Amino acid sequence: MYAFDIERPTRLTDAVKLLSDATDSQLIAGGQTLIPTLKQRLAMPERLVSLGAVDEIKGICTGDDGALCIGGGTTHADVAAGAGAYPALAGLAANIGDPAVRNRGTIGGSLANNDPSACYPSAVLASGATVVTNARQIAADDFFDGLFATNLEEGEIITEVRFPVPDAAAYMKFEQPASRFALVGVFVARFSGGVRIAVTGASEEGVFRWSEAEAALAGNFSAGALDGLSLSGDGMISDLHGSGDYRAHLISVMTRRAVAAA
Amino acid sequence: MPADGGIGAATPRREDVRFLTGAGNYTDDINLKGQAYVHFLRSDVAHGTLNNVDTASAEEMPGVIRIFTGEDFADVGGIPCGWQVTDKHGEPMQEPAHPVLARGKVCHVGDPIAAVVAETYEQARDAAEAIEVDIDDLPAVMDMKAALADGATKVHDDLSSNLCYDWGFIEDNKAAVGEAIANAAHVTTLELVNQRLVANPMEPRVAVGDYHRANDESTLYTTSQNPHVIRLLMGAFVLGIPEHKLRVVAPDVGGGFGSKIYHYAEEAFCTFAARALNRPVKWTSSRSEAFISDAQGRDHVTKIELALDADNNFTAIRTETYANMGAYLSTFAPCVPTYLHGTLMAGNYKTPNIYVNVKAVFTNTVPVDAYRGAGRPEATYQIERVIDKAARELGVDPIALRRQNFITEFPYATPVAVEYDTGDYTATMDKLEEIADVAGFAARRAESEARGKLRGFGVNCYIEACGIAPSALVGALGARAGLYDAATVRVNATGSISVMVGAHSHGQGHETSFPQVVAEMLGIDPSMIDIVHGDTARIPFGMGTYGSRSLAVCGSAMVRATEKIIAKAKKIAAHMLEASDADIELKDGQFTVAGTDKSVAWGDVTLAAYVPHNYPIEDVEPGLEETAFYDPANFTYPAGAYACEVEVDPETGKVTIERFAAADDFGNIINPMIVDGQVHGGLGQGIGQALLESCAYDESGQLLTGSYMDYAMPRADDVPFYAVDHSCQTPCTHNPLGVKGCGEAGAIGSPPTVVNAVVDALQSAGHNVTHIDMPLSPSRVWQAMQG
Amino acid sequence: MSQVSMTVNGKSASGEIEGRTLLVEFLRENLGMTGTHVGCDTSQCGACVVHVDGKAVKACTMFAAEAEGANVTTIEGMANEDGSLGTIQQAFQDHHGLQCGFCTPGMVMSAAALLADNPNPSEVEIRDYLEGNICRCTGYHNIVKAIMAAAGHDVSKIAAE
Structure with a gap:
């Protein structure tokens, strides 16, 4: 790692202030992706601003509108244990990485990184969640912006994610054998107003909604409603763990299984 | 037998206590006063002309002590190869220079170009980034067959081609094999890849060089399976340091699996730099660095033909293999695809005609050398896959086809130059059918199918040549060293014992199992006996641990030395008991005059040896310490039969191992608990090869994995509990313990077992799949099902 | 450089660190506690698992500064007060759950975290929980068996012994 200083503010406003001063700063949440990146010397911040001690952005509660509100600094383990009101989301969190990673990694860190194989983006997008930052609220459909890119501005901190709780939902992840990230992950959420399906791991554009399947399921929420629907392998990630065609095929399989499990 | 653990006792391991409490002493735990740190600047291209390495600005960086380049090593030898193979025309293999730091060319991603020694690791790394390297990229030589084409780019300009050797075994058999195949009732042909693997012991490599100017002594602490081999290779061939001025210590070592046999450039560098700088120099590999600098394994591309007569008797095997050497010849590399592979091509079967051709090829990849099993997994995989394919083509039961062709009479001289001393392949297959519950498979398949899963059963046999190796034989085959081993038994005055052994334990449990042998022989408590290993200054000599040789070779040396101790102690006891030493019996730690109740205890005799007041001083020297060297008369031949049941998810191609059973014949067993553990570990690695692992490069030579x-x-949820059994025992006929070795069996026998089971599962659903190359990842299995 | 203080295995520990100093480096280099190992650089192998405030974390993927004031437990703190092996450690020895010993500290720490959360895990739960701990020696058989035994399961019927 290159040398850097590390600051551990205890208040969100102090973190925001540090990020906007003259020193070249980078935010660190759980660090489960950032620290390996720093070890490879792929980042060279002068200073890391840690959110680890900012307790005000940790925790889970239910909003006035019934949404499940998860603080941006909440670890995967805490979501797994505390998001019982939204079992599909808790189950997703319980299967990210491994137990030690889940004790450090946070939902805000995962979303800000927007790894194309991460699990959380699919939940946020399929749920139609709202990403709340220190500055504004961002709808899920506007948040993700391709591989490792989001709508966040420099120095903007995810303070909370508000998940409307669907009537039924499930997440199906098919793991890449080495990293155990999603080779394909499909999150299906059924609301009274319709069905949302988000796919992670597969597309060269990052997490995306499978609108044809959403339409097919809107009137008939059963795996059979997906018969005949498929995606093209074009535009899907193709690597030694699977071709684009394989990933496209897995999306169909995992979507069916998610619908059946929801 | 001693009450708490002689031969055959499942004694818990004494070394566990330090490992379980964080008190182990691994090489990276060693920090010497005043040590500096080295970081290697490594090539990021696979092949290029190294025009210039400009270290001027890097030298000025904070903390930099000195930066070394290839020019600093112009006067020392390169990294040597320990084996010279002779090709089918009787010519020696082509052997490229292997400089400690690259000179003139870089030949693989990871090839070290410069070494920065600095006060801290991060300072060394900072300075390495400031070194300006001028490389003209050359096309990367990656595909082995293309590498042998006329006009192909050469990895080494001073060699005539990329061919290391073209080996025929046995050349005189070639015509008869061709004839047998031409006249066969049936020939099954299979082309397959035994993919490249990375050994991945969990402890990355570490080297700490130290130098004492006052007495001109160098010490190297290193993660090695064989410190004496490193001392020999590095001292004699690289740095020119005589053995008495060079000490090599391999303390607790966190696994090896072959990858820590070899002498590596980083070891020579740290030793060299410590002398040059007169201070300790430490290198700790990161895992990322390990992937581009540890010797890798396997990487064979093979075509095999199996000929059968009208009664399904095997009549001939012919193979053509391309074996990847990587960019340089690692220590044992040339012998792996030849003498550790060609000699095993008879397998467990009485095939009268066998011819093996191996073309070893240089490519712009990390060097390839022995990895757990080394050549024998490659042989087993070919034989057992082609037999399985033949059984399917002929519509016969794969177990019956194997049984029909088993070797049943011993000793058995194979057509590939080795003689199996003993074995009972029918017995291990019988045992396998019992523990694998073959009879219950149909019901389990029906149950899987009811859940929408395909279930397959695969069976496999293997034989390996272990207890490496008779020195005269391997010398004739090109080894540049002997492969005996040594042990010193030092009995202290009070009767406690230190046994200095040449074998190195890095997970095998020698500190527990070796004392069990000595305790059994002397009739004393094993807790009175300690094993000393891993330090050239403390042990007599030794060729180290690999090839399942530790107990069969070094253990035999220990037995011989202990026999000498007993003989001498009997003379002392005879004097004390006023009897003839021929009448002295040793039992349960007591020396007794046969037929009398006159006896003297072990401790009284050992005390007498060191306090020789009442002592046969004219006939017997004081003291009680004996050394023996043991050179085996033959290899040992562990063998076994394995079975596996898999489930395949037809929608995703994902394979899960539902059951795995292993019936092995390791001859006599010292500690069954440790033997079980060795088999489990081998199975884990073999299943890893079958389903998960692959070291892949792109066309430009960049490592993708x-x-x-x-x-x-492989992780805990990739594997099941294994049913293992080693109750079939045909003791080795030529070593004193009757042991054969168990360290590699699991890794040798399991890959074809798994692949056979997956093919069976797919065929059960009507897929016309006869072979899938490993690893059988979900995507590959799914692709195969698409037709 | 800055100062960090924490409690390690019940004793207060402090030292000078850089921002980039990892918790595992602080343990190994500042405190000389070399029981916690480093086996990879991508946060996967788990040889470095320790407990921070009672939770398993990878000490190679956490800065020492982030452990300011924390209660850290390492493999060196897992034995009984009289020096004898703790329950999990003893089960690993009894069932041959280790060979080279390099992954062992992380395995024991992960096992302890699992059993603290779930005192009676099934085989499947144990294998799942060990996703972040890689062992190259044992094929996992005896590790899983040892953890089952530590949890009080009757492991005598598990295949092969």
Whole structure:
């Protein structure tokens, strides 16, 4: 790692202030992706601003509108244990990485990184969640912006994610054998107003909604409603763990299984 | 037998206590006063002309002590190869220079170009970034067959081609094999890849060089399976340091699996730099660095033909293999595809005609050398896959076809130059059918199918040549060293014992199992006996641990030395008991005059040896310490039969191992608990090869699987509990313990078992799939099902 | 450089660190506690698992500064007060759950975290929980068996012994 200083503010406003001063700063949440990146010397911040001690952005509660509100600094383990009101989301969190990673990694860190194989983006997008930052609220459909890119501005901190709780939902992840990230992950959420399906791991554009399947399921929420629907392998990630065609095929399989499990 | 653990006792391991409490002493735990740190600047291209390395600005960086380049090593030898193979025309193999730091060319991603020694590791790394390297890229030589084409780019300009050797075994058999195949009732042909693997011991390599100017002594602390081999190779061939001025210490070592046999450039560098700088120099590999600098394994591309007569008797085997050497010849590399592979091509079967051709090829990849099993997994995989394919083509039961062709009479001289001393392949297959519950498979398949899963059963046999190796034989085959081993039994005055052994334990449990042998022989408590290993200054000599040789070879040396101790102690006891030493019996730690109740205890005799007041001083020297060297008369031949049941998810191609059973014949067993553990570990690695692991490069020579993000290591949820059994025992006929070795069996026998089971599962659903190359990842299995 | 203080295995520990100093480096280099190992650089192998405030974390993927004031437990703190092996450690020895010993500290720490959360895990739960701990020696058989035994399961019927 290159040398850097590390600051551990205890208040969100102090973190925001540090990020906007003259020193070249980078935010660190759980660090489960950032620290390996720093070890490879792929980042060279002068200073890391840690959110680890900012307790005000940790925790889970239910909003006035019934949404499940998860603080941006909440670890995967805490979501797994505390998001019982939204079992599909808790189950997703319980299967990210491994137990030690889940004790450090946070939902805000995962979303800000927007790894194309991460699990959380699919939940946020399929749920139609709202990403709340220190500055504004961002709808899920506007948040993700391709591989490792989001709508966040420099120095903007995810303070909370508000998940409307669907009537039924499930997440199906098919793991890449080495990293155990999603080779394909499909999150299906059924609301009274319709069905949302988000796919992670597969597309060269990052997490995306499978609108044809959403339409097919809107009137008939059963795996059979997906018969005949498929995606093209074009535009899907193709690597030694699977071709684009394989990933496209897995999306169909995992979507069916998610619908059946929801 | 001693009450708490002689031969055959499942004694818990004494070394566990330090490992379980954080008190182990691994090489990276060693920090010497005043040590500096080295970081290697490594090539990021696979092949290029190294025009210039400009270290001027890097030298000025904070903390930099000195930067070394290839020019600093112009006067020392390169990294040597320990084996010279002779090709089918009787010519020696082509052997490229292997400089400690690259000179003139870089030949693989990871090839070290410069070494920065600095006060801290991060300072060394900072300075390495400031070194200006001028490389003209050359086309990367990656595909083995293309590498042998006329006009192909050469990895080494001073060699005539990329061919290391073209080996025929046995050349005189070639015509008869061709004839047998031409006249066969049936010939089954299979082309397959035994993919490249990375050994991945969990402890990355570390080297700490130290130098004492006052007495001109160098010490190297290193993660090695064989410190004496490193001392020999590095001292004699690289740095020119005589053995008495060079000490090599391999303390607790966190696994090896072959990858820590070899002498590596980083070891020579740290030793050299410590002398040059007169201060300790430490290198700790990161895992990322390990992926581009540890010797890798396997990487064979093979075509095999199996000929059968009208009664399904095997009549001939012919193979053509391309074996990847990588960019340089690692220590044992040339012998792996030849003498550790060609000699095993008879397998467990009485095939009268066998011819093996191996073309070893240089490519712009990390060097390839022995990895757990080394050549024998490659042989077993070919034989057992082609037999399985033949059984399917002929519509016969794969177990019956194997049984029909088993070797049943011993000793058995194979057509590939080795003689199996003993074995009972029918017995291990019988045992396998019992523990694998073959009879219950149909019901389990029906149950899987009811859940929408395909279930397959695969069976496999293997034989390996272990207890490496008779020195005269391997010398004739090109080894540049002997492969005996040594032990010193030092009996202290009070009767406690230190046994200095040449074998190195890095997970095998020698500190527990070796004392069990000595305790059994002397009739004393094993807790009175300690094993000393891993330090050239403390042990007599030794060729180290690999090839399942430790107990069969070094253990035999220990037995011989202990026999000498007993003989001498009997003379002392005879004097004390006023009897003839021929009448002295040793039992349960007591020396007794036969037929009398006159006896003297072990401790009284050992005390007498060191306090020789009442002592046969004219006939017997004081003291009680004996050394023996043991050179085996033959290899040992562990063998076994394995079975596996898999489930395949037809929608995703994902394979899960539902059951795995292993019936092995290791001859006599010292500690069954440790033997079980060795088999489990081998099975884990073999299943890893079958389903998960692959070291892959792109066309430009960049490693695609450079971390655990892409190199799939087996984890706890990838494997089941294994049913293992070693009750079939045909003791080795030529070593004193009757042991054969158990360290590699699991890794040798399991890959074809799994692949056979997956093919069976797919065929059960009507897929016309006869072979899938490993690893049988979900995507590959799914692709195969698409037709 | 800055100062960090924490409690390690019940004793207060402090030292000078850089921002980039990892918790595992602080343990190994500042405190000389070399029981916690480093086996990879991508946060996967788990040889470095320790407990921070009672939770298993990878000490190679956490800065020492982030452990300011924390209660850290390492493999060196897992034995009984009289020096004898703790329950999990003893089960690993009894069932041959280790060979080279390099992954062992992380395995024991992960096992302890699992059993603290779930005192009676099934085989499947144990294997799942060990996703972040890689062992190259044992094929996992005896590790899983040892953890089952530590949890009080009757492991005598598990295949092969």
